[in-house]
Amino acid sequence: MSAHCSTSAPATDLALLKALAAYRDKEIGRASGKVMARHMWYVSEELVGLSLFDEATVVEEKRAIVSAMQQRLGEKNPPRRADVALDAVEQRSLASFATTNSVGLVTALGAGHDFLNVDPAEWSGRDDYTTARRRARHLRVVNDFAERGVALISAFCGAITRDEEQRQHLLQVVERHRALYPCAK
Structure with a gap:
């Protein structure tokens, strides 16, 4: 990428x-x-x-x-x-x-x-x-910013879980949270 x-x-x-x-x-x-x-x-x-x-x-x-x-x-x-x-x-x-x-x-x-x-x-x-x-x-x-984001999420998810199913669920929860609270910092 x-x-x-x-x-x-x-x-x-x-x-x-x-x-x-x-x-x-x-x-x-x-x-x-x-x-x-x-x-x-x-x-x-x-x-x-x-x-x-x-x-x-x-x-x-x-x-x-x-x-x-x-x-x-x-x-x-x-x-x-x-x-x-x-x-x-x-x-x-x-x-x-x-x-x-x-x-x-x-x-x-x-x-x-x-x-x-x-x-x-x-x-x-x-x-x-x-x-x-x-x-x-x-x-x-700006792809370099996207690459940093991918690296960050990969490291974050790897630290929390190694199970792919749990990782996907985590990403869905985060995406839903961002949709519900778009301005949350």
Whole structure:
């Protein structure tokens, strides 16, 4: 669960959700996936464009993302995080989240977006792309906070019980308490 580089955050988030959907214990996978689906910031239509600057994103996927950015009309007020149905996540790709709103990220990087009119296989030699990629890589991502939270809950649950059933019950009790008392400190 490592996405210290902003450009890999969309792929990391989507891969995590797919892994949870395919988890062997369907009940735990479904519950975990439901929680994580509420935190899919980086696959939102505005931020999924970060994956264009990730060297691990294959050229075919970049082509599909650019095509969606040019053809799929985005919402007038897009949600800040993607709405991802866990039962259909296996069929989703990064391109399926991209819309015309995804161009806004590239524009915000301030290096121009003419490279979007060129095949992604040729981007590496373009100044506008390399400048935008450098700027995108320096954006901070918040997955490191989530990682600390996961480490904390793992250590906490491990100190209280080693029984998985009791651990799941404990997590449900904590979640119910948080729902009942959202402002409790």
